[in-house]
Amino acid sequence: MDELLPGMLHLARDGGETLTRQLTDQLRGLITGGHLAPGQRLPSSRQLAKSLALSRNTVTFAIEQLAAEGYLSSSAGRRPIVVEGLSLDRRKALPRSNRAGGGRIELSSWARSLQRANWPPVHDGRPRPFQPGLADEREFPHDAWSCCLRRAARNAPLRRDRPINHPPLQEALLRHLVVHRGIKATPGQILIVPTAQAGLTLVANALLERGDHAWIESPGYGGANVALAAAGATVSAIPLDAQGMAIAAPEDTPRLIFVTPSHQYPTGRLMPIGRRLELLRYAEAASACIIEDDYDGEFHYEARPVAALQGLAPSPRVFYLGTFSKATYADIRFGYVVVPEAHIETFERAQRHMGMLTSITMQDALAEFITSGAYLGHIRRMTRLYKGRRDRMLQALAAEAGDRLAIEVPAGGMQLLARCHPHTDDQKLSARLDEAGVVSRPLSSMLYHRSGEQGLFLGFAAWNEKEIDQAARILGRIVR
Amino acid sequence: MDELLPGMLHLARDGGETLTRQLTDQLRGLITGGHLAPGQRLPSSRQLAKSLALSRNTVTFAIEQLAAEGYLSSSAGRRPIVVEGLSLDRRKALPRSNRAGGGRIELSSWARSLQRANWPPVHDGRPRPFQPGLADEREFPHDAWSCCLRRAARNAPLRRDRPINHPPLQEALLRHLVVHRGIKATPGQILIVPTAQAGLTLVANALLERGDHAWIESPGYGGANVALAAAGATVSAIPLDAQGMAIAAPEDTPRLIFVTPSHQYPTGRLMPIGRRLELLRYAEAASACIIEDDYDGEFHYEARPVAALQGLAPSPRVFYLGTFSKATYADIRFGYVVVPEAHIETFERAQRHMGMLTSITMQDALAEFITSGAYLGHIRRMTRLYKGRRDRMLQALAAEAGDRLAIEVPAGGMQLLARCHPHTDDQKLSARLDEAGVVSRPLSSMLYHRSGEQGLFLGFAAWNEKEIDQAARILGRIVR
Numbered sequence: 001m002d003e004l005l006p007g008m009l010h011l012a013r014d015g016g017e018t019l020t021r022q023l024t025d026q027l028r029g030l031i032t033g034g035h036l037a038p039g040q041r042l043p044s045s046r047q048l049a050k051s052l053a054l055s056r057n058t059v060t061f062a063i064e065q066l067a068a069e070g071y072l073s074s075s076a077g078r079r080p081i082v083v084e085g086l087s088l089d090r091r092k093a094l095p096r097s098n099r100a101g102g103g104r105i106e107l108s109s110w111a112r113s114l115q116r117a118n119w120p121p122v123h124d125g126r127p128r129p130f131q132p133g134l135a136d137e138r139e140f141p142h143d144a145w146s147c148c149l150r151r152a153a154r155n156a157p158l159r160r161d162r163p164i165n166h167p168p169l170q171e172a173l174l175r176h177l178v179v180h181r182g183i184k185a186t187p188g189q190i191l192i193v194p195t196a197q198a199g200l201t202l203v204a205n206a207l208l209e210r211g212d213h214a215w216i217e218s219p220g221y222g223g224a225n226v227a228l229a230a231a232g233a234t235v236s237a238i239p240l241d242a243q244g245m246a247i248a249a250p251e252d253t254p255r256l257i258f259v260t261p262s263h264q265y266p267t268g269r270l271m272p273i274g275r276r277l278e279l280l281r282y283a284e285a286a287s288a289c290i291i292e293d294d295y296d297g298e299f300h301y302e303a304r305p306v307a308a309l310q311g312l313a314p315s316p317r318v319f320y321l322g323t324f325s326k327a328t329y330a331d332i333r334f335g336y337v338v339v340p341e342a343h344i345e346t347f348e349r350a351q352r353h354m355g356m357l358t359s360i361t362m363q364d365a366l367a368e369f370i371t372s373g374a375y376l377g378h379i380r381r382m383t384r385l386y387k388g389r390r391d392r393m394l395q396a397l398a399a400e401a402g403d404r405l406a407i408e409v410p411a412g413g414m415q416l417l418a419r420c421h422p423h424t425d426d427q428k429l430s431a432r433l434d435e436a437g438v439v440s441r442p443l444s445s446m447l448y449h450r451s452g453e454q455g456l457f458l459g460f461a462a463w464n465e466k467e468i469d470q471a472a473r474i475l476g477r478i479v480r
Numbered sequence: 481m482d483e484l485l486p487g488m489l490h491l492a493r494d495g496g497e498t499l500t501r502q503l504t505d506q507l508r509g510l511i512t513g514g515h516l517a518p519g520q521r522l523p524s525s526r527q528l529a530k531s532l533a534l535s536r537n538t539v540t541f542a543i544e545q546l547a548a549e550g551y552l553s554s555s556a557g558r559r560p561i562v563v564e565g566l567s568l569d570r571r572k573a574l575p576r577s578n579r580a581g582g583g584r585i586e587l588s589s590w591a592r593s594l595q596r597a598n599w600p601p602v603h604d605g606r607p608r609p610f611q612p613g614l615a616d617e618r619e620f621p622h623d624a625w626s627c628c629l630r631r632a633a634r635n636a637p638l639r640r641d642r643p644i645n646h647p648p649l650q651e652a653l654l655r656h657l658v659v660h661r662g663i664k665a666t667p668g669q670i671l672i673v674p675t676a677q678a679g680l681t682l683v684a685n686a687l688l689e690r691g692d693h694a695w696i697e698s699p700g701y702g703g704a705n706v707a708l709a710a711a712g713a714t715v716s717a718i719p720l721d722a723q724g725m726a727i728a729a730p731e732d733t734p735r736l737i738f739v740t741p742s743h744q745y746p747t748g749r750l751m752p753i754g755r756r757l758e759l760l761r762y763a764e765a766a767s768a769c770i771i772e773d774d775y776d777g778e779f780h781y782e783a784r785p786v787a788a789l790q791g792l793a794p795s796p797r798v799f800y801l802g803t804f805s806k807a808t809y810a811d812i813r814f815g816y817v818v819v820p821e822a823h824i825e826t827f828e829r830a831q832r833h834m835g836m837l838t839s840i841t842m843q844d845a846l847a848e849f850i851t852s853g854a855y856l857g858h859i860r861r862m863t864r865l866y867k868g869r870r871d872r873m874l875q876a877l878a879a880e881a882g883d884r885l886a887i888e889v890p891a892g893g894m895q896l897l898a899r900c901h902p903h904t905d906d907q908k909l910s911a912r913l914d915e916a917g918v919v920s921r922p923l924s925s926m927l928y929h930r931s932g933e934q935g936l937f938l939g940f941a942a943w944n945e946k947e948i949d950q951a952a953r954i955l956g957r958i959v960r
Contacts (some may be wrong), residue, residue, distance in 0.1 A: 068750065111687070125641050209588050353707070
């Protein structure tokens with residue numbers, strides 16, 4: 001052996017990998033490959049160095065490394081021995097019975113259910129008209145934002161005291177929410193989370209026990225359905241009437257109600273104050289909590305928005321959920337949750353336990369973006385722009401498919417619902433549109449109760465008038 | 481009433497709020513306050529404009545806004561009526577029985593358990609020596625990083641096609657992990673998550689069913705304990721021997737095993753190759769999965785690190801978990817998980833369902849930071865620096881408290897474990913140190929099996945030699 005080993009090693013002296021590294025890797029390979037038998041003694045480092053024409057140091061380093069890794073056992077003055085049981089040859093190392101399984105692993109029932117979930121719809125490639133849920137990123141002030149980011153990153157070394165939710169962002173955001181959304185809170189109540197969906201997951205897990213009942217709207221937001229179900233809830237879908245979620249005498253009292261009162265998702269309906277108060281009274285009586293998802297509550301075209309449920313509620317049972325993805329641009333991703341003051345500490349612990357923390361540098365950049373006025377300026381400019389696009393979209397759809405689509409004029413937001421004749425198959429229609437380059441989301445995929453409603457959910461905010469007209473023509477051709 | 485209403489309104493003409501906004505807000509307040517009774521008719525907008533000396537338009541806008549919000553019902557040519565049931569006066573609006581509860585909400589058993597959890601330890605204020613888990617942020621190249629961030633933000637408009645895990649970061653990170661950690665994977669197997677703890681939550685939920693058994697090390701990482709338990713597992717704590725987790729004949733076969741083979745948390749022990757293979761063989765036989773947490777696997781001081789379990793495993797059942805928080809600086813927060821190739825799609829869906837997505841701008845900045853060489857350069861510089869600090873810490877502790885503390889020399893990482901005499905109360909000792917300005921974590925709070933072991937977990941990486949000497953003197957004084 002002492003004579004064979006040098007011949008099994010092939011060291012390149014081309015200045016690539018160091019010789020120590022090559023020697024270590026090759027010796028390790030010979031051991032795991034079974035070419036050096038367990039219990040075998042290696043030559044001494046002096047011998048090995050000589051036969052390989054290496055420095056003694058090189059060999060000693062390699063031997064020490066392999067001893068540290070556990071491949072060799074060596075003691076002072078003695079030649080190193082190959083440790084037992086290190087061959088990775090599967091035929092020897094593993095019990096026969098397991099090879100048959102091909103190492104398949106079993107996923108949890110939740111993970112298996114993901115393959116069947118129809119949420120979220122994944123659109124590959126570049127966004128195309130009329131994919132819903134998108135703001136126009138071309139209009140976002142990327143330069144102003146990148147300056148905020150750079151400044152925040154440069155100031156990072158000065159911030160060694162770092163609560164997980166950055167007070168300057170909490171304060172800036174709260175001022176905005178108080179004035180524009182009627183939120184009543186202290187800054188500490190605002191948690192900054194990686195995404196609005198993470199906020200939903202957090203609140204659902206903190207409130208729901210396995211088997212609890214929870215309500216969502218139907219048609220409604222699939223992300224809420226999956227988050228409440230994942231937290232163990234039995235989810236009931238409550239149909240809408242003209243004012244939004246139609247609170248009826250329910251079979252099961254909910255512990256948690258998910259609503260989108262600002263512009264109902266996907267119909268765009270504004271829940272009027274009367275229904276808001278009715279919902280709050282119902283929640284009080286049922287001791288239920290409410291998640292108010294104000295996902296695109298910034299963009300109102302008809303009148304000023306109705307005050308948020310959170311600010312109207314007589315007791316702190318409303319969790320207000322928002323996102324920067326719509327009012328800034330999608331990639332910022334951050335969401336926020338306004339939690340009741342009495343539970344701030346518990347929710348901050350929950351954030352840590354689930355790992356739903358975000359970079360303070362990003363939070364600081366957002367704080368500056370808001371306090372500098374860039375945030376509100378952008379929202380105002382986009383509100384005008386998106387209103388124009390909504391109107392253009394209404395016009396174009398009326399011209400191209402007015403007889404086939406009944407469009408609910410949304411009071412705000414970035415998308416609209418175009419209802420089709422009940423005999424339509426909106427899934428097929430949506431698939432045909434997709435082939436022609438127009439993205440939509442079929443209404444039937446957003447219905448969580450039995451209903452024959454058919455329609456298309458279409459985004460208008462991210463496309464200019466020319467793009468809207470072109471896509472509407474394609475849509476009209478296929479719908480007719 | 482027609483005559484009273486103008487007297488109830490007080491409009492300021494000082495150029496602050498617009499008159500429309502003042503009028504809207506005040507009318508809304510009168511309705512919700514019960515000063516305008518349900519069913520009551522308001523004066524016509526013409527009359528109101530006249531008596532308030534406002535333009536007709538101002539009044540019309542306010543009425544339309546309140547009608548849109550649902551406070552007033554108005555029809556063409558008729559005077560608007562106050563809608564029923566809008567008073568927010570709690571005494572009237574809410575059922576008596578609920579006022580008694582004070583609006584308290586009930587949290588889930590998970591959320592209630594958070595208040596009792598001893599993880600994570602929260603340190604208020606600026607970090608102090610020897611708080612474990614911290615890298616030295618003063619040494620981080622903040623300028624290079626802020627340039628990467630700004631460039632990535634500026635390039636954002638060009639990136640409209642955005643998979644949730646950014647391929648350039650996956651590729652750059654994989655190259656690093658293959659060379660330095662022995663990972664075997666394709667780039668698509670790497671998921672970028674908001675934090676390593678989020679990655680742990682994600683994997684635990686995708687693998688564990690309620691009642692499944694899971695193993696952690698003891699002493700071990702509290703974050704794993706809470707994540708596995710939150711996912712429904714019955715967690716067993718497996719004591720360590722000199723090689724790490726001591727795989728014994730267990731009562732219950734685990735479905736998931738959490739280990740920190742690189743430097744065991746908190747002992748800093750390196751799991752040698754023999755134990756690694758034993759663990760892999762056990763997992764194969766038991767059809768168990770492994771989460772390999774390589775949280776500070778970048779910093780090795782004695783020899784090159786042992787190859788990761790992930791690369792050694794004969795079948796894809798190891799989830800490799802890493803973080804940028806230790807190798808860059810804590811605020812970047814992002815973690816990553818290498819998942820089996822067969823399950824990429826399921827895990828990406830799981831990321832979306834739980835909202836564990838991160839900004840592509842940040843991911844792109846990290847990709848550039850790695851490919852530019854700044855990442856590896858920083859790791860190499862820090863490895864030299866931290867090794868020096870480890871040695872200084874060993875020296876200082878030996879000099880100040882050598883007779884009271886038995887220190888395990890960690891092969892790498894950023895902290896060490898100093899064992900105390902079994903009669904010590906390490907919780908009390910840690911509290912006394914904290915009062916004196918020295919932060920530690922008592923070993924007993926990291927033990928998950930019955931054991932009388934006592935000790936202090938101390939970080940050395942984030943402090944310079946002077947700070948180490950000073951804090952060691954304080955520690956020595958209190959320990960003696």
